[in-house]
Amino acid sequence: MEKKVFIIEYAKGSDKGFDGFRPDSKPILNAIEEIAGFKTEIVFYRPNKKYELLDYLKENAHSVISRINPGNLKGVDEYFQFLKALSNSGVEIHTHPDVMINLDFKDILAKLKGTKLGDDETYFYHTYTDFVRKFPSDLAKHDIRVLKTNYGSTGEGVYLVSKKEDGSIFTVEAVNNEKFYYDNIQEFLEKFEVKFDPDDENAAYFQGKTGFVGCRYLERIAEGEVRVVLVNDKAVSVVHKKPQDGGFSATLFSGAQYNYESPEEAKWKEVVKLTKQGLKDIKPFLKGQSYPLLWTMDYILDYNKDGSDKYVLSEINCSCVGITTELQYAKDIAKVFKKK
Structure with missing residues (x-):
């Protein structure tokens, strides 16, 4: 029996089209069928049916592409364990949970201190x-200073905290x-305590992952974030994400405008x-796995000491990057599966 490439979705969430699927799922699988020659299928992850799905995928899957925004799941740790079990059975997982747990959390910004990507004032509380x-x-x-909840998306749980001359504290959520x-x-610290969740003692993946990452506030966020979209280790696009006037968040949910351009453009030479x-x-944070199938690295502009532009990494996304408005990248994804 010839094995298939599967996409796993979740029935709930705001990322569905009129037919109940993510709008980019079928185009990705169509490209894989055309370019890589695999048969494909979409399945839905249901926590109460996970063992039946696990058995079905073990028997029928060559590869599985996870297209679930973890923010839509209550039991994310449980889902990561599900993917790990599939991987242990020999199924190729995109993106592997060992990679997501390292790259998709904001504490990666603190771990990259001392590299060209990191900023030395970043800290994980x-x-x-x-x-x-x-x-x-x-x-x-x-x-x-900027505070970012260690795991979140769409700008939720991101706070700009400023101290005034009289010692008062002002915060705004992105x-x-x-x-x-x-x-x-002192009042700010006391009121902020409720935002810190305790560690789940039963978690296999999420131990030590609660908390906030603190970063320098970079004034050039007003110019927007620059996102490099990658398929494995290849840059396929650069996105200029411009916040609303007066905003400090460059997500679609906060009203930012996205403009997609070629990574070959001269103006993006340095960031690429x-x-x-x-x-x-x-x-080293891939733990022996491949680079994510589809992922992004976001940067905010700063200045070097000589006044030249400097890009500072602000986020990595690799769990469920959407390409609904740029479906041409489905072909780049499909090439990863091309049969040798």
Whole structure:
């Protein structure tokens, strides 16, 4: 029996078309059938039916492409274990959960300190105790700092925190522009405690992953983020993501405008070069697996000491990058599966 390439989706979520599927799933599988010669199928992950699905995929799958936004799942750790079990049975997984747990969380920004991709002032506050101990001094360096929940998307859980001359604290959340004022740093710290979740003792993948990553605020976010879209280790597109006027978030959910361009454009030469050079610094976090099938590296502009442009990595996304508006990249994805 010839084995197939499968896409796994989840029935719930706002990423569905009128037919109940992600709009980019069928175009990806059609391209794989045309270019790679595999038969394909879409299946849905249901937690209460996971063992039946596991057996079906073990028997029929050559490869599985996960097209589930983990934010739509309650039991993400359970789903990652499901993918791991498939991998252990010999099924090729895109993207492997060992890779997602390392790259798709914001703490990768802290782990990349000391490389060309990282910024030395980035820090992962895993526990509230650590946050109380370190955040006030980190904030005092520039009187402004960005806090990002370690696992999130669409700008949710991202806060701009600034300290005023009178010692009061002002915060604004990226996704909804919601503003809060605090009399002093102590009041802010006390009110922020509820946002720290305890570790799940039963989690196989998510141990040590709760908390917030603190980053320097880069004023040039007003110029937008620059996203490099990759298929494995090949850059296929550069996206200029321009925030709304006065905003500091460059996500579609916060009103940003996206403009897709070729990575061959001269103006993107430096950021594409940095991305390719940075792959060697990312490789240790792949844990022996391949680079993600479809992923992105986002950058914000800063200045070098000589006044030249400097790109600072702000996020990596590799769990479920959408290409609904740019379906031509389905062909690049399909080439990965081309039979040898």
